[in-house]
Amino acid sequence: MPGMNSGLDISNPAVVAAFKAALVHQGLIALFIFGLLGLVWITIRAGLPTAAAGGAGTAATAAAEPAWRRLLRIGFGLLWVFDGILQAQPKMAVGLPSQVIEPTATASPGWVQHLVNVGGTTWSYHPMQAGASAVWIQVGIGIWLLVAARGPLSRLAGLVSVGWGLVVWVFGEAFGGIFAPGLTWLFGAPGAVLIYAVAGALIALPERAWRSRRLGRLITAGTGAFLLGMAVLQAWPGRGFWQGTSHGQPGTLAGMTSTMAQTRQPGFLAAWVNAFTTFDEAHGFAVNLFVVAALVVTGTAFLSGRPRLIRPVLIGFGVLCLADWVLIEDLGFLGGLGTDPNSMIPMVLLAAAGYLALAPAPAPAAAAEPAGSPAVAAGWRDRLRIAAAPRTVASASIGSVAAVGAIGVIILGAAPMAAAQASPVADTILAQAIDGSSAPLDSPAAPFSLTDQHGRDITLASLRGKVVLLTFLDPVCTSDCPLEAQEFRQAGQLLGADDRRVELVAIVANPVDYQLGYTQAFDRQEGLDDVPNWLYLTGSPAQLAPVWRGYGIAAQIAAAGSMILHSEVAYVIDSRGRLRQEMGFDPGPGTAATKSSFAAELTDAAQQLLRQS
């Protein structure tokens, strides 16, 4: 999928170090947010003791949170926090689009791949911001769910969980693979994070819904219908689940588990998964029959909505999910790029919540409002008035304060990503990860007198007054030079109006194919023939050799059918003809993200000099 893969090594030390640094910086800011909020809360409460007492009193008047909701809120809150921590693994910043998202989407239809590619490309252009935002958004949602037990803030946490869950389900899980062949409940259908979203929707329900047994019936019936559907899918002939092996190869399920066993993980776990694979290969029909039967029994029991029937079945279903989680899903989060513990834990949480919801929540006590608590009696508009702010803060519970802190953490993650995403240009970290940081210089640039692609004589002195971005390109190079030319071309576009004050200059780095016909053919090939500030300079070998020497460029003829070996470097020359920066210019994998990153690096360097001049 174009754009999704930045092409960098997922363990690239520069990127990993930058990712860690970003997380540490943002982590400190998160701590500061919580610390500041806590300090403000404590200070105001100390100054307004009556308001603080009134705020405490509100807790006694509200309806108790039903067990099913507490289970979902705490369970999925912990899952979101855990998933956020998994996102902080070092390989995530570069590895997630290419190693996780892209393979997940590969089996899906073209339109799904296209959609997923949009998100993956955005990530690969801004890996630091994207990686960090995933961490803080998920940690923030998790904390928010954990600390906000009731009220609008709690419901809002559920809605945010739905929103983010759907974003992840579409862009990260390619719709949970529901449009791909091989879909099976055993392996996580319909996508773990869709269950997160369903749980979030239930958490977001108003309090009046808590008191109805109808909700419990709806949850169990929905779960039951889903499991029956999964049973049908599992039993469907021709999908390979009834066979342990096929033509000497592992069947569908055994193939999946044998692949999972190759993940880096503790030996005993791999041994268990391998043992199950072997067992399934030998008894594929029996395994699938058991799974289908278990899903049918569980689904039917849940569909009945009868607690006495559901309770024992739920216990068995929990055991089945646990076995599936360990032996088939292989815990889901190992290997350095696992993003969550897969679907079985959320599935069990949802099923158990449905069972608990069959018992109605107790009605709220009709307690009298405590005296002297105007903040409680006041509506939201009143509480948001600036004049009422101190009283509102003082009356807030510690959970509400922590929830506000969690919202701050989410914004902390989302804001930089949103800002980065607004730019179509990749971060310069990708270029620096490939070639290292540029070296500052301050020395006269070597003079040259050469011929441009139009046959005009060009000297370095004739370019005085302009910033010069200079590189050396072989016009018949088949790999790197075309990429480098595109990076220059993109840099020219990024400069916008500033491009009138910048010359994009390349000098031929080929002692054989140096004639004008070659520079012109190269320009046409790269679409540079209509770029007004592009100069591709050449000359005879006798003219080119001293220029190469002056800039430390090696351009050697290599034998036996290979291209010219030449240095890949770019220079930034200021308007007075002085060298100001030297950049490594090996384009690396040449993906859309890295090309954009090099272009951004060139543009930054030119604009820095323009600002100084």
Added chain:
Amino acid sequence: MSRPRLRSAAAIAVLPAVMLAAGCAGAPATPAPATQAAPPSPSLNTSLDTAAGTWAAVVMGGSAAQDNNFWQLFIRPADSTRWKLVTPPGTADNGGLVLAGGGPALVTGFRPSQDLTFSPLIQTSDGGQAWSSLNPLDAALASAPDALAARPGSGQLLALLAGGTVQEAAPGNATWTVLVSQQALAATPAGRRCGLQALTAATFTPSGSPVLAGPCTRPGTAGIFTAGNGTWQAAGPALPAALAGQDITVSRLTRTAQGMTALLAAGTGPDASLLAAWSAAGHWTLSPPLSLHGSALTSASFGPGGTAAIITTANRGQITTSAGSSWQPLPPLPPGTATLAPGPGGTADALAARGGTLTVWQYAPRGTTWAKIQVINVPIPYGSSS
């Protein structure tokens, strides 16, 4: 489903981007350039006889998919029995080399590969010791051993491009101009009579007129055309009645001192056969047909005095030594034989490549085996094009 139940983290801000992308992703379709449906040509592994000696282009190295195939050029100078490596410098040649002999000079075209889209050209006049670049072609040369032709003595060049257009460069090679396209040639009276499907070869007559060739849809017709009197005229041989119902493809066409030599593939499948055709003073002579027994041509080469040698997919070699003579089977070819270099008097060298080693085997007329005469180790620059 694979491992990851993932947290992608396209941020919340991704959603607007999706909507934006949905609004601008659909670029209007542009019509694709018309391309010829070229029949399979023999590979670019071939040899060529010029006044300077015999040249051979052979692919060596490793996998083409990994850009580790490197084409090498060898020469056996006219005054020597030894081959030497003379691959032209300066350009990665993973796309293949196309040779054109013009008197003592040899023009070599580089088919583009990877991100290169035009075709560099280079020339030597001293047997490959010194090379000088020529003005490049602004498009890809066709993947056919006769895609490039040089007119001896004049410096005039003819190039068949991958899209079916033929360009010519006047002496001095300052600019390339379009001579004709396959579609335009097919629309001429001669082209219509043939039902020209594609172009497979370009050369010059001894008098310097461009000649083009390709397969015809009209059975029994050899699609060879020469420019004259402001239009294109059929110039191919009249074929025997036995081939009247057969589809004819001009697989190879080259200029000789006396005229031209062509290889014509007749029919398809198990009934396919091959004929050599020689022209002199406007008169064509045909070899008896050689049944290919369902195999296909993998390499074809021309030698001095109208000799031609071929290799088929069955790894069998055949040679014909003079105008009108029949095909003679060669002994089983040495393993890895990429091409044959027919010499005078029915001799032939087999050039076998394995990795970076070229082994030259020689066959003497009426011999029963090949004799190893030379081994050349070529320093293949693995990985240099990736």
